[in-house]
Amino acid sequence: MVLLNSSSCNFDWQPNNFQFTDLKGKKGSFYESFGINGLLVMFICNHCPYVRAIEAKIAIETQRLNGLNVNTIAFMSNDQNSYEEDQDKFLLEQISRAKFEFNYIVDVSQSIAKTFDAKCTPEFYYFNINKKLKYRGRLDSNGKDSSMGKPELYSAVEEIIAKGYCSSHQYPSLGCSIKWKN
Numbered sequence: 001m002v003l004l005n006s007s008s009c010n011f012d013w014q015p016n017n018f019q020f021t022d023l024k025g026k027k028g029s030f031y032e033s034f035g036i037n038g039l040l041v042m043f044i045c046n047h048c049p050y051v052r053a054i055e056a057k058i059a060i061e062t063q064r065l066n067g068l069n070v071n072t073i074a075f076m077s078n079d080q081n082s083y084e085e086d087q088d089k090f091l092l093e094q095i096s097r098a099k100f101e102f103n104y105i106v107d108v109s110q111s112i113a114k115t116f117d118a119k120c121t122p123e124f125y126y127f128n129i130n131k132k133l134k135y136r137g138r139l140d141s142n143g144k145d146s147s148m149g150k151p152e153l154y155s156a157v158e159e160i161i162a163k164g165y166c167s168s169h170q171y172p173s174l175g176c177s178i179k180w181k182n
Helices: 049-067 088-098 111-116 152-163
Strands: 003-005 019-021 027-029 039-043 071-076 103-106 123-127 133-137 174-177
Touching: 019 103, 039 049, 039 111, 049 071, 049 088, 049 152, 049 174, 088 103, 123 152, 133 152
Parallel strands: 039 071, 071 103
Antiparallel strands: 003 174, 019 027, 039 123, 123 133
């Protein structure tokens, strides 16, 4: 396991639209995934101890964001051939176990992770209603601790919705490296 920090936020970056099929067979597109007040994008997986430790926090915070009309999608970009715990059947178990209520997509080609310059799991990106990146970093101040710390992501999203920007410092996420294919 290689421990990495996410990169800094490339404010106002806007990815091109792309299509996907989630683990439950639902087809969609990046742009169609947006809620009235934006979209949270996560890079997560099943085998990473950093993700496993905060699954309950992820479920709670994504539900709270949904209350702000912010939708969520998650991508699993690891090489499934090298990491059995990240194969589809185990990701479906994770959805059930963690009570995830968002589209969970396997990025088989790893092109989405490369487009987003994803470095680690977990990693969180918030895009505003104009589909521009406004937050990239960690979920909360407690990191891998299962108890909730200061809700940095949620607070940033609230402020961005209200003011159009986030005035607080954005801390990088910390977790396992994306497991790239050879």
